[in-house]
Amino acid sequence: MSVPSKHRAAYVHAKGEAPKISDRTLGELKPGEIAIKIAATAINPVDWKIRDYGLFLVPNWQYPAILGSDGSGTVAAVGKGVSDYSVGDRVFFQSGYGDDDVSTFQEYIKLPAEIVAKTPKNISDEEASGIMLATMAAATAYYDKTGQGLKAPWNQGGSEVGKGKGIVILGGSSSVGQYAIQLARLSGFERIITNASAIHHDYLQDLGAHVVLDRNASGVKDFQKALEGVSLEFVFDTIAFKETQVLGVEILQATNTQKSRVVVVGPVNEEAKKLGESKEPHVAVQQIMGIALKPELRYLITGLTDSLGGKDGWVAKEEFKPNRVELIEGGLENIQEGLEKNKQGVSGVKISELDVGIRERVMRTMLKDPHTFTWP
Numbered sequence: 001m002s003v004p005s006k007h008r009a010a011y012v013h014a015k016g017e018a019p020k021i022s023d024r025t026l027g028e029l030k031p032g033e034i035a036i037k038i039a040a041t042a043i044n045p046v047d048w049k050i051r052d053y054g055l056f057l058v059p060n061w062q063y064p065a066i067l068g069s070d071g072s073g074t075v076a077a078v079g080k081g082v083s084d085y086s087v088g089d090r091v092f093f094q095s096g097y098g099d100d101d102v103s104t105f106q107e108y109i110k111l112p113a114e115i116v117a118k119t120p121k122n123i124s125d126e127e128a129s130g131i132m133l134a135t136m137a138a139a140t141a142y143y144d145k146t147g148q149g150l151k152a153p154w155n156q157g158g159s160e161v162g163k164g165k166g167i168v169i170l171g172g173s174s175s176v177g178q179y180a181i182q183l184a185r186l187s188g189f190e191r192i193i194t195n196a197s198a199i200h201h202d203y204l205q206d207l208g209a210h211v212v213l214d215r216n217a218s219g220v221k222d223f224q225k226a227l228e229g230v231s232l233e234f235v236f237d238t239i240a241f242k243e244t245q246v247l248g249v250e251i252l253q254a255t256n257t258q259k260s261r262v263v264v265v266g267p268v269n270e271e272a273k274k275l276g277e278s279k280e281p282h283v284a285v286q287q288i289m290g291i292a293l294k295p296e297l298r299y300l301i302t303g304l305t306d307s308l309g310g311k312d313g314w315v316a317k318e319e320f321k322p323n324r325v326e327l328i329e330g331g332l333e334n335i336q337e338g339l340e341k342n343k344q345g346v347s348g349v350k351i352s353e354l355d356v357g358i359r360e361r362v363m364r365t366m367l368k369d370p371h372t373f374t375w376p
Contacts, residue, residue, distance in 0.1 A: 001076045001087050003035045009106030010335045011064035011306045015054040018336040019067070019105065026108050029079035034113045036091060040129035041104035042070035044175075050097070066188045068104035070133035072125045082113045088243040090119035091129035092309070094292040094301070096137050102293070105335055115292045115301045117309025118157030120316035127322035131315070132292065133310065134175035134323075138183050139304055140290035141236050141263040144297065147288045148234045148263060152300075153186045162189030166230040168223060168251055169193070169347045171238035172209060173200040175323055176265060180236055181207045182320050191230045193223060207321065222250045232257045240266030245285055249276045252283045261286050 002198040003026055010019035028198050029035060046057070047067045055061040074091040075085050085091070091115045101110050119128045141147040151158040167184050171177045172194030184192045185208030192208055195215040211226040232255050235248035248262035251270050261284040262272070268285045276283035292301040307314055314320035 001036065001074065003037075003108055004376075007107040008332055009066050010332050011066055012051050014066045016052055016086060020338075021332050024100065026110060027366075029077060029110055031080040032082060032112055032114070033079040034082055034085050034116065035077040035093075036071075036073040036093070037076045037107060037108055038071055038104055038106065039073040039090075040071060040126035041068045042130040042133065043068070043335075043338045043342050044070060044133060044156035045342060047105075051339060052343075055098075061098045065097075066100050066103035066105050067097070067300050068106075069097055069102075070130060071095065071104040071109075072119060072128035073109075076108060078113070080148065085113050085116070085118075090125065090128070091116045092109070092119050092125075092131055093117065093305075094132035096293040105332070107111075107332075112293075115298070115305060116361050117313070118311075119304035119309065120311055120313065122316055122318070123322055124325070126325045130175065130325075131179075132304070132321050133290075135179040135183070135257050135304060135308070136292055136297075136301060137176045137265055137288065137290035138180040138236070138287045139300055140237075141180070141265070142183055142187065143303075144288065144290075144300055145284070148261070149234075150187065151370070152303055153183070153188075154303050159186060162187045162233065164230060165189055165233045166193060166227045167233050168227075168235045168243045168248070169209075169238065170195060170235065170248060170311060171215075172196040172204045172212060174238045176238040178204070178207060178323060179292045180238060183208050184208065186319065187231070187315070188262045193226045218246070220250045220254050224254055227255055230258065234260045235262045235363045237262055237264045240264040240269075240287075242269040242271055243268045245272035246275060248272070249283045249285065253281060255278065256281060257283075260284075262357075263288055 006023040006025055008021050009024045010021050012019050021289055050067055055065055075087050076087040078085055093111055095104055095111055097103055142150050143152040153159045167189045169177055169180045172181055173196040181192055191210050193211040194209045195213040196204055196368045198214055200211040214221050235251055237244045237248050239241050245264055252260050258281050264287050268287050276285055
């Protein structure tokens, strides 16, 4: 396998416009990089929000722009100094935005080899493509200093940081929520509490949640009751609406949890922030950005790739389950339909593309709450 001189990519040419396909050339591989033939690329809410609201995510980003930052594929070429990957290896990854060579709505990309995980044989490319972005968000919330700063489970003692403690995960049926539940289990939390629509309760318990509350019929007192007998570590809000951020603050204050916070995946709501500052215990509301290509998060993404991927990783051992998959007919030509379906909101669903090459073009959807990210 090799990288062709030209391949197809879906470009957005202006704010609000549907992607259009044209040819481009992949940049030359630098030492430590690999080229990947995309097999499946997930569509996340951030993608249609960038399309609709403009290139707000990366400073100095210009049109035309390629979107997509969550995917899987096959190694097509390796750069100098790469010894852990060979041409033909199946891989999954979170990439990024602002650099046409890394965004996934195209047939080939290139990435630093160290931020890529090997796809085990027990999952498909479709399943693999939706793992890394949402898991990186949850891992940043848990283990990075911009979140709660806990010791990660791949470090000594990290699998016991939750001993005697509880965690509240708001939005358990979101992609981030599903992976957050599993990371909480791997971190040894004794009480994992989440909320979701009733249809998702059994599945979330299978992932490791101890208590699943009805998101439409539960309040602060229900969370207090669920936390009896354990101390609350923090609240992770995977939805980041005003209502969920306020709820997180109220839970921490009602349980008299000292020096804690609500960690959110979107912008901090001012009303929730003011509520957290209004009375004791004071509660911070803190946004995280789990971006694999950020140099300061390289330690975290490499910990994740080493733990999740390969024949001995969490996924291969079925200690970590990818989101469930739904297929939609299409391909690069049908990116717009996938973006629109994700925008409209489908309970527990995430869109992505399977095999963006010429032979097989299938749009696919992974179960995901439509509100994993909240942007302008």
